[in-house]
Amino acid sequence: MSLPKIAYLTGEYPRASDTFIQREVAALRMLGHEVLTCSIRTTGPEHLVGPEQREEHARTFRVLAACRSPLRLLRAHARWLRHPSRYLRALSLAWRTAPKGIRGRCFNLIYFAEAGVLASHLAEAGAQHLHNHIAKASCTVAMLASELSGIPYSFTIHGPDIFFEPLHWRIDEKARRARFVACISAFCRAQLMCFAAPGDWDRLHIVHCGIDPARYAPSAHDGQDLLFVGRLAGVKGVPLLLRALASLAPRHPALRLRLIGDGPERAALEAMTRDLGIAGRTEFLGYRSQAEVAEALAGADVFVLPSFAEGVPVVLMEALAAQVPVVTTRIAGVPELVEHGTSGLLVPPGDAEALAAALEVLLADPDRRRAMGAAGRARVEAEFDVTIEAAKLSALFTHGPEARP
The missing domain is CATH 3.40.50.2000 (Glycogen Phosphorylase B;)
Incomplete structure (x- = not known):
């Protein structure tokens, strides 16, 4: 036929x-x-x-x-x-x-x-x-x-x-x-x-x-690098991530955040990093190709997406395929992809303190990050x-x- x-x-x-x-x-x-x-x-x-x-x-x-x-x-x-x-x-x-x-x-x-x-x-x-x-x-x-x-x-x-x-x-x-x-x-x-x-x-x-899981090499990184990928718009909750980063910075001198994407809030977010004293820890990379996103995931320790509203973010699938544990919000269809405590941690939307606490848990435990990454990869291969x-x-x-x- x-x-x-x-x-x-x-x-x-x-x-x-x-x-x-x-x-x-x-x-x-x-x-x-x-x-x-x-x-x-x-x-x-x-x-x-x-x-x-x-x-x-x-x-x-x-x-x-x-x-x-x-x-x-x-x-x-x-x-x-x-x-x-x-x-x-x-x-x-x-x-x-x-x-x-x-x-x-x-x-x-x-x-x-x-x-x-x-x-x-x-x-x-x-x-x-x-x-x-x-x-x-x-x-x-x-x-x-x-x-x-x-x-x-x-x-x-x-x-x-x-x-x-x-x-x-x-x-x-x-x-x-x-x-x-x-x-x-x-x-x-x-x-x-x-x-x-x-x-x-x-x-x-x-x-x-x-996604095609084969495009994503497992992350071999073992450091203190956070990654965000998404539009720099209000719905993505990036100001909460920057506040969480500022609160964690004194206890994690090597902590860094890279942000891939662009949008209407970029200038305001860059100014916010300066106001919070974390401009030296953040890097705004703009839009990147699929290959460049995959490369960035291979060098990340934790992927963070603190959105207020989503469907089922494809970028979370990409992170899990790269065996990077995720910290994201418990909204909409996200729990159908990310199993709390198994492949990542889910936090209430709009709660900067809960976001910082979840990041603290994963930053302090490389073995748990690796176990979550493996579970996330298996979930994506089976269902996404x-x-x-x-x-x-x-x-x-x-x-x-x-x-x-």
């Missing part, structure tokens, strides 16, 4: 912060799928940090860039106007699912315009299924493109922010119309079940984001291998929701 030709759509692809999508696409291609990548916006150069990103950027169809050609926009919609009932159904769907107010209506009409161009591109390319990551605006475009073209669609829902405004993004209607929904954790699936109709629950499948998770998606793309992953 031939495998269907899949199109992948996100708001911005590829991004340095969303390497899990790139891995998933690569794994599907290895399984034999032809995968067309599509992005609403054009990725900024700051995200093209490695050869993987640059190659994907070169082959990705950019919807907004295509829409800037008036002739292409008109031709695309003229194509779908030849099917007036379908066109009017899609236009009605855009109007009915728009957020309240004039602004919301205007945005959904813009998404409808984008959907016409995307749908035309997919039809010309022979795509047989459209899959979306991140169920916000780009998923609205995917839903409308599916209605225009008749190409079935699905999406992966992550959280947490989509669940802050579920009605604004109409995840109920998106789930109802999707062929299936991939939920990244049991917690995520339960959150969607709060809004999706019970009749749609059987099409909500747990498919983890995953991208090849295994991509095979689940492939079965859903090929056989539909009756193919239980």
Whole structure:
């Protein structure tokens, strides 16, 4: 049986912060799928940090860039106007699912315009299924493109922010119309079940984001080096980590922290390290390629992620694959990955003292760090291998929701 030709759509692809999508696409291609990548916006150069990103950027169809050609926009919609009932159904769907107010209506009409161009591109390319990551605006475009073209669609829902405004993004209607929904954790699936109709629950499948464990060499480091990888934004809780570092510093003269990532809070965080007297112990590295992240993990003793809201962070999978124990927060789907006391330590979100205490425990016990690292690697190999998770998606793309992953 031939495998269907899949199109992948996100708001911005590829991004340095969303390497899990790139891995998933690569794994599907290895399984034999032809995968067309599509992005609403054009990725900024700051995200093209490695050869993987640059190659994907070169082959990705950019919807907004295509829409800037008036002739292409008109031709695309003229194509779908030849099917007036379908066109009017899609236009009605855009109007009915728009957020309240004039602004919301205007945005959904813009998404409808984008959907016409995307749908035309997919039809010309022979795509047989459209899959979306991140169920916000780009998923609205995917839903409308599916209605225009008749190409079935699905999406992966992550959280947490989509669940802050579920009605604004109409995840109920998106789930109802999707062929299936991939939920990244049991917690995520339960959150969607709060809004999706019970009749749609059987099409909500747990498919983890995953990594290739073979890319990560076990950490052979045995020192006092902490590592954080993530966007430098408020939701990641980095100020708590800096306060914890300042409190631990007097007892651990060799303690160091490296931060990989960038974002709106970087300047403020760098100023905070100076105010706390730990600027000499911290290093802000900016975005790094997948290979550079793997190299940084190989030199880390403890990985720290003090987030206030997450789905199931892929970077935690990477740390565990590198046999680096983690200290992170007990939120959302994180306990489905990190087993407290076995592969890492979970602390209450927003508690700098608890974060410092957990770090103290691991910094003082190299043997426990090694045991946790080994347990974490085994957990990732068993449940978060991208090849295994991509095979689940492939079965859903090929056989539909009756193919239980």
